[in-house]
Amino acid sequence: MIRRTIETIAWEYQQICTGEDPWTALGNFTNAWYDYAKDMRTALVNDPLVLPAHETEYTHRLAAFCAASVEFLCDRYSIPSPDWIHNPYYPLESPWWQTRQAHDPSIREHLLRETPPPFAHRNIFCNNRLYQNKYEMSQWVQEARTKGLTIPNDIWHYARQKEASIHGA
Structure with missing residues (x-):
């Protein structure tokens, strides 16, 4: 290793x-x-x-x-x-x-x-989205797709809403 x-x-x-x-x-x-x-x-x-x-x-x-x-x-x-x-x-x-x-x-x-x-x-x-977590966003995009969302804008809104509910950003 x-x-x-x-x-x-x-x-x-x-x-x-x-x-x-x-x-x-x-x-x-x-x-x-x-x-x-x-x-x-x-x-x-x-x-x-x-x-x-x-x-x-x-x-x-x-x-x-x-x-x-x-x-x-x-x-x-x-x-x-x-x-x-x-x-x-x-x-x-x-x-x-x-x-x-x-x-x-x-x-x-x-x-x-x-x-x-x-x-x-x-x-x-500075901006309040300075430490946006790309790893979590990727996970939430996958989650949106698993839930059947297919329209990119809907997927983005799902992931962004998830981020806001957890981090308040």
Whole structure:
């Protein structure tokens, strides 16, 4: 058996600090969370982030984003959040808008309403469907087909309704 690194949030943050694209690193973490290591979710988030010796705005923002992500996912999947996410280092002093249209007041207003609390209280503003689980969606699409749904729009609505009933997204 080939041994591989389990992509914990702490591991992926280190990868980000050494030059990995942050969305690739976070994608690796979510693949572990939602798929191949979902039976080890507590272990995926237990270790605190090791902050770089030379902090930048970039590394600080992404550390805050990782802490918010852990709080969000632990809450959504009823896993106790690790204590390290409450470090007063993580909230950002200035808002970080996760959109290309940050200059548009209507977009900012939308994000202020939609951003999940773990992100908003760290001053990060983003879409509320940020951690949509593609593995669950695939399962619900299959479930819709098993129930006899054949029209793509009906299948999508079934899967989306299932997601909303479970996650409130």
